Amino acid sequence: MEAKTRVTLDRNSWVRAAIEVLADQGVDGLRVEVLAKQCGVTKGSFYWHFKDRRDLLDAVLHTWKDGRIRDIVKQTRAEPGKELPQVYHVIEVYSANRNRKGILIELAVRDWARRDPAAHRAVEEVDRKRIECGKELFLRLGLPDDEAAARSLLLYAYVFGQSLMVYDRHDENVVRLKQLIADRIAR
Amino acid sequence: MEAKTRVTLDRNSWVRAAIEVLADQGVDGLRVEVLAKQCGVTKGSFYWHFKDRRDLLDAVLHTWKDGRIRDIVKQTRAEPGKELPQVYHVIEVYSANRNRKGILIELAVRDWARRDPAAHRAVEEVDRKRIECGKELFLRLGLPDDEAAARSLLLYAYVFGQSLMVYDRHDENVVRLKQLIADRIAR
């Protein structure tokens, strides 16, 4: 029985839990009392670690932004000569089936960004970095500047647009289609 | 002074106003008392026309779905031989700059669909119809079945994915990039 082990939370635990809730409830579902219940404490704890709800939201944004930027830099690094498979890898990684949680967070943050300036800025930074990294990859593939930029934009727009659409994701046919689309973007 | 003209609302007026609010506040911002205030009445009126909030939401979904389906059928009709310009037209029409309001509604409904089964079904129907219509267009362009389906999926994923991203939409460079992307999708 670890019921007596005084579970001491810190800011980071709260942020992690908040991102969970954000993923499947959206920002508007991110209420401090709900979050506290899920953490097994009361909001007394929350207001010890955070000034107010806004304080938490900003922390969530900060954590998300940093993670995404670190991620994209990592995902777009490729050994010379291995750029093409790396492009396919990026498409795969950011696609819905794998990394389901990540996609849900992504969508929640982007919807959030439509109404919140701070979230908007965070998404803006992430998008800029991603498009930049993607473009670099296509450039190393030998594409001209404009074409590389266009492919990169197309890639991310497609990937996140796809996760926005509703159709049978387990359809065998869809797998084939996605392969064709990946070819269209990468080659 | 038309202050005395008793503005009599009907279900449809409410739905129209609701879609306005939905567009820039999301479903969670769609509160009946807020909506009533915007309509210049109190919620007493609302509950006369609707059983409850859910009743309104369903009406909104129904209206949205019908409109989108009627729209896509219209937009993908092309004179024989004029299919290619029609593809470019579809991309243009569903892109962010024109039709800003439509895009906002689209995003709001799709985010809504992540948590509401009814909204999910509506989006599913719309997506199916759109992909089907788009595929038809590519087929008439002479593409093989798989390729036509892939292009259609890519088109819609790109278009809505694009409206999800944040970057300078007035950048002159972006216009050129979008042209390149449209070429990549259409040709």
Next chain:
DNA sequence: CGCCATCCATACGCAAACGTATGGAAAGGG
């Protein structure tokens, strides 16, 4: 041992929003 800092619980006031109940005004038909 006793004290203080850290972390959390409890209780409160307040506001927004849902849905209900009931009353009232306006309009049209008999």
Next chain:
DNA sequence: CCCTTTCCATACGTTTGCGTATGGATGGCG
């Protein structure tokens, strides 16, 4: 002209959530 139907206002009870205030428990440290 009255009366019924239609449409809306007002008032109420309830829930949910924010933020504050205050007290309690726990552990380290002198």
